[in-house]
Amino acid sequence: MPKTTTQKFVPVKDVRSNVLELKDGKLCIILLASSINFALKSQDEQKAILSQFQSFLNTLDFSLQVYIQSRRLNIEPYLSQLSDQEGSQYNDLMRIQLREYIEFVRKFTKEVDVMTKNFFVVISYTPSRINAKEGILSLFGAGSNTSQNKQETFEENRSQLEQRVNIVEQGLNRLGVKAVPLQNDDLIELYYHIFNPRDIKHTAPEQG
Numbered sequence: 001m002p003k004t005t006t007q008k009f010v011p012v013k014d015v016r017s018n019v020l021e022l023k024d025g026k027l028c029i030i031l032l033a034s035s036i037n038f039a040l041k042s043q044d045e046q047k048a049i050l051s052q053f054q055s056f057l058n059t060l061d062f063s064l065q066v067y068i069q070s071r072r073l074n075i076e077p078y079l080s081q082l083s084d085q086e087g088s089q090y091n092d093l094m095r096i097q098l099r100e101y102i103e104f105v106r107k108f109t110k111e112v113d114v115m116t117k118n119f120f121v122v123i124s125y126t127p128s129r130i131n132a133k134e135g136i137l138s139l140f141g142a143g144s145n146t147s148q149n150k151q152e153t154f155e156e157n158r159s160q161l162e163q164r165v166n167i168v169e170q171g172l173n174r175l176g177v178k179a180v181p182l183q184n185d186d187l188i189e190l191y192y193h194i195f196n197p198r199d200i201k202h203t204a205p206e207q208g
Contacts, residue, residue, distance in 0.1 A: 009195075010191070010195065011023055011024070012191055015184050015187050015188055016154075016184070017154075017158060017184075018181055018182065018183050018184055018187070019158055019161065020187055025126065025127060026124050026125070026126045027124065027125050027126075027127065027157055027158065027161050028122055028123065028124045028125075028161075029122075029123050029161055029162070029165050029181055029182075030067075030120050030121070030122050030123075030181070030182045030187060030190065031120065031121040031122075031123070031165070031168065031169070031172075031179040031180060031181055031182070032118065032119070032120060032179065032180050032181075032182055032186075033119045033120065033121050033172060033177050033178070033179045034119075034177050034178040034179070035117070035119055035177075036049065036175070036176055036177060049175060049176075052174060052175050053175055056171035056172070056174070056175065059167075059171065060167070060168075060171075062123075062124075062125075062164055063124070064121055064122060064123050064124075064168060065121070065122040065124075066119065066120070066121055066122075067119075067120040067121075067122060068117055068118070068119055068120075069117065069118045069120065069190075069193070069194075070115050070116070070117050071115065071116050071117075071118070072113055072114070072115055073109070073114040073115065073116055075105060075106070075109045075114065078105075079102055079105060079106060082098060082101070082102050083102060085098065086098050086099060086102075120182075120190070121168060121172070121179060123161065123164050123165050123168055124161075125157060125160050125161035125164060127153070127157045127160075165181065
């Protein structure tokens, strides 16, 4: 029986120019979106956000996906940084308070899984099977297949996809949500963690 590699189950064919090329021919750009603390908003503000979001969705003539990724927070680098600062404290009271704080955080994170969440918006575009430059012959493999033509076709399709991305970015911005397209390395890391969920662990940010 032939061996089945994990690559067979990965839908991604290639990652280039910050675009995912899927095996089914679809192109995707993924946005990392900021969050809104909806619970802290007043009732009127919540209604306004929901109304704006509904209006935003109604303006779209294409589908999009929202993906939420949860990561367990790796607090150890943060605690190590605090420990390094303990020796530089000239005030005994500050050293004691810092040491107690470190122990409190370490104990708390052992008892409770502290999670962080990332929000992603996936925008896709499915190119037409017929290349406008090659006509119907491209369906039967009779058209031109040079690297230059492939790159030109990719750029044309990416342009169509980026138009959708601009619409989504503007719509989210009106809601107070900032969205940034993932770069090549970010896309590779994201899909690695999707297919290796046991390795997902987010490091706490360093102190400024």
